Amino acid sequence: MAQAQASAAAATGAEPVLRLSGITKRFGALVANDAISLGLGRGEILALLGENGAGKTTLMSILFGHYLADEGEIAVFGGALPPGSPKAAIAAGVGMVHQHFTLGENLTVLDNIVLGTEPLWRLKQNRAAALRHVEDLAARFGLQVESRRLVRDLSVGERQRVEILKALYRGARVLILDEPTAVLTPQEVESFFATLKTMAAEGLSIIFISHKLNEVMAIADRVAVLRQGRLVADFPIAEASREGLAEAMVGRAVALPERSRLEPGAPLLRMEGVGLRGAEGKVSLENLDITLCEKEIFGIAGVSGNGQAALAALISGLDAPTAGRFEILGDAIAEASPGAMLKRGVGRVPEDRHATGVVGDFTVEENLVLEAYGGDRFSRFGFVKGVALRRNAEEKIAAFDIRGADATTATRSLSGGNMQKVILARVLDQKPRIILANQPTRGLDVGAAAAVQALLFQARAEGAGIVLISEDLEELLQMSDRIAVLYHGRLSAPVPVEEADLRTLGLMMAGHGTAEHSDEGRHAS
Amino acid sequence: MDILEIFVSLGFWAALVRMATPLIFGTLGELICERAGVLNLGIEGIMTLGAMVAWMWVYQGGGLWSAVLVAAAFGALFGLLHSGFSVYLGVSQHVTGIGITLLASALSYFAFRMLLPDVTTPPKIDPFQPYPVPGLSELPFLGEVLFTQSPLTYLAFALVPLVAYGLYRTPLGLAVRMVGENPMAVEAQGIDVHRLRTGAVMLGSAFMAVGGAFLTISVFDAFYIGMINGRGWICVALVIFASWRPGKALLGALLFAAFEALQIRVQQSASAFIPYQFFLMMPYVLSILAMIVMSRRAAYPKALLVPFRKGER
Numbered sequence: 003m004a005q006a007q008a009s010a011a012a013a014t015g016a017e018p019v020l021r022l023s024g025i026t027k028r029f030g031a032l033v034a035n036d037a038i039s040l041g042l043g044r045g046e047i048l049a050l051l052g053e054n055g056a057g058k059t060t061l062m063s064i065l066f067g068h069y070l071a072d073e074g075e076i077a078v079f080g081g082a083l084p085p086g087s088p089k090a091a092i093a094a095g096v097g098m099v100h101q102h103f104t105l106g107e108n109l110t111v112l113d114n115i116v117l118g119t120e121p122l123w124r125l126k127q128n129r130a131a132a133l134r135h136v137e138d139l140a141a142r143f144g145l146q147v148e149s150r151r152l153v154r155d156l157s158v159g160e161r162q163r164v165e166i167l168k169a170l171y172r173g174a175r176v177l178i179l180d181e182p183t184a185v186l187t188p189q190e191v192e193s194f195f196a197t198l199k200t201m202a203a204e205g206l207s208i209i210f211i212s213h214k215l216n217e218v219m220a221i222a223d224r225v226a227v228l229r230q231g232r233l234v235a236d237f238p239i240a241e242a243s244r245e246g247l248a249e250a251m252v253g254r255a256v257a258l259p260e261r262s263r264l265e266p267g268a269p270l271l272r273m274e275g276v277g278l279r280g281a282e283g284k285v286s287l288e289n290l291d292i293t294l295c296e297k298e299i300f301g302i303a304g305v306s307g308n309g310q311a312a313l314a315a316l317i318s319g320l321d322a323p324t325a326g327r328f329e330i331l332g333d334a335i336a337e338a339s340p341g342a343m344l345k346r347g348v349g350r351v352p353e354d355r356h357a358t359g360v361v362g363d364f365t366v367e368e369n370l371v372l373e374a375y376g377g378d379r380f381s382r383f384g385f386v387k388g389v390a391l392r393r394n395a396e397e398k399i400a401a402f403d404i405r406g407a408d409a410t411t412a413t414r415s416l417s418g419g420n421m422q423k424v425i426l427a428r429v430l431d432q433k434p435r436i437i438l439a440n441q442p443t444r445g446l447d448v449g450a451a452a453a454v455q456a457l458l459f460q461a462r463a464e465g466a467g468i469v470l471i472s473e474d475l476e477e478l479l480q481m482s483d484r485i486a487v488l489y490h491g492r493l494s495a496p497v498p499v500e501e502a503d504l505r506t507l508g509l510m511m512a513g514h515g516t517a518e519h520s521d522e523g524r525h526a527s
Numbered sequence: 528m529d530i531l532e533i534f535v536s537l538g539f540w541a542a543l544v545r546m547a548t549p550l551i552f553g554t555l556g557e558l559i560c561e562r563a564g565v566l567n568l569g570i571e572g573i574m575t576l577g578a579m580v581a582w583m584w585v586y587q588g589g590g591l592w593s594a595v596l597v598a599a600a601f602g603a604l605f606g607l608l609h610s611g612f613s614v615y616l617g618v619s620q621h622v623t624g625i626g627i628t629l630l631a632s633a634l635s636y637f638a639f640r641m642l643l644p645d646v647t648t649p650p651k652i653d654p655f656q657p658y659p660v661p662g663l664s665e666l667p668f669l670g671e672v673l674f675t676q677s678p679l680t681y682l683a684f685a686l687v688p689l690v691a692y693g694l695y696r697t698p699l700g701l702a703v704r705m706v707g708e709n710p711m712a713v714e715a716q717g718i719d720v721h722r723l724r725t726g727a728v729m730l731g732s733a734f735m736a737v738g739g740a741f742l743t744i745s746v747f748d749a750f751y752i753g754m755i756n757g758r759g760w761i762c763v764a765l766v767i768f769a770s771w772r773p774g775k776a777l778l779g780a781l782l783f784a785a786f787e788a789l790q791i792r793v794q795q796s797a798s799a800f801i802p803y804q805f806f807l808m809m810p811y812v813l814s815i816l817a818m819i820v821m822s823r824r825a826a827y828p829k830a831l832l833v834p835f836r837k838g839e840r
Contacts, residue, residue, distance in 0.1 A: 104712040105709060106708030127696055
């Protein structure tokens, strides 16, 4: 296999800068990395693809010296890399950007970058030289960020640039990026990809860890797929296909759940000219018209920050409309009351599962009854029925295939996909008539996303109406019956999914095509 | 005496500078600790200890400057104790700090009583005398106010730019500021978070102890029970007032000292019709008001109060 890679590198004309040979790492009985061999060429972008737990992060941690490999060797620029030393890795030109940033918020960009690059006991910093070097790097690699600003004033995308600059400042020529796009908005992802291309063109070699197929297809030169600790595929991106990669990742053909044709039933939720004045700095909603029927999925497309949060707040009862008429099952809604919304039969899958979806330090069994503990099923005379809680949790864990947890595990320690299953189990348990699903598959890997989608389809088949808010157009096209686009707090007229296509929706998301922007639309065309 | 008269009197301004001195030491010390992410509520006790130790050293025949060093050493020692609990063991910084204050104050009084069991009036020593700076002390007004002070006052004022330079212009200062913001970032650079924090707490505690020593071996010439009288707590508040910046810390110390000096003088002139307790209260009320105004946009060191344990996120 090593020879195959060598020839692949030779074919692209790239000199090899990094070679992993036969890396094996065991944690007890678990083999996290099983004899993995990989090469990386100069100026090459290698996507390391795999589901959560496939061993991507372990492999990169070995490369960066956080873990010691049980077997195998690493060579950087032809020299053997001493194992288990991040310092040696940095000295050899390997830089790592973690998914969670390690920046000081009240310090300037420059401070964050130069920390630790000078001997501690020196009486003077050479700030002018440091500044020049940082600005050189920023200009060369297209990582524009003002060195004097405080990190707390930066956007997430800018913070990521600071992290990359930190690595480059230390002389990194091989950059490892751990799920770099997980925290970025779609626009930021676009400019980030442009930056990656620039960096590769300047001769940096990049390892890009991801589980998002479309990103990998868009940016990588070569893709390596890990599954259960083994390297199962390694080929140039030109030979890859979405389906092939998905199959390699999961180990079987992934059946993406298919929307069945259902005849919509009676209307459940109706908005007529609904408006919501946003607080200062927040997007207001204006003149929303939505009718959601039984057995229907109503997709809301749009770049996040265009009023999705306000719309979700309305449907979940956190806010009441300031204008227009909002009806749920025929009742007009005038007051904000999340509790009343629950009673009316609205189930909610919140956007940020860690912050508002679950209570991380509570156990799985507690999180499963957060919206029902007051009822007869789970309490009597004001005391919680522990046995009922436990039995409920065991049923749900089996029925929803929640892995890596039992009833008493702290929910915090679950993976994103399993946490989302806990939330769905809790929501569906209430037999909701209306489900608000806000970014239900964000950050989930292919298998988990498919499971969540299948659960939503099942609820729809049982008669629920679903409002699906998503930034992922492909997901919307796959799941929705009708799609409308939210832009600057206004909603376009919904179109049946059969008549919708990616291009038109994309343009509408950018503000072209909605009624009030018809002028711009004409300009653009 | 009318308020205007107070403001033009030399004595008021000289007293203000003198009264600000222990606050400057204490506030800078607390500021260094907090910048490293450790709240040091041991300050009140450490100042008491510094006052006692320095005075005792001189009383037993030691020199004044060596007394300052001895006080600093004892302060650093109690800083080490504080950091042992709050940094290495990760115990609540509030609880540890209060504990240090109780322990250090009680030990000071205990030692004082043990060494001088029979005295009723505290014995006196020869304290620092004002040192007129040659030349500068000849200046009208300023000469008397700023340049005819105790050497320790000059030291306090000199420490302000030194601490600022250290924090903002040296690699070590950058590491200290970062460890109070995000210890992970410091750890990632191969710098030992616990040692760095401990060093900062020890240095800060040494400053606090010298602030206490100033009272016994410069302003007064004896040690009294309860003589720190809440100055340590004021320093904790002044750090917030200063938004964790040394320059503003000096400003805050001067402002509070001004209220205090004013209070004493107004009390003498107007107490006929207003109860004197009102004037005692005034500096604190005014500090609260000043804090409300100044600390609106205060940017807390992000990792203040958060213990760091390796391998945890």
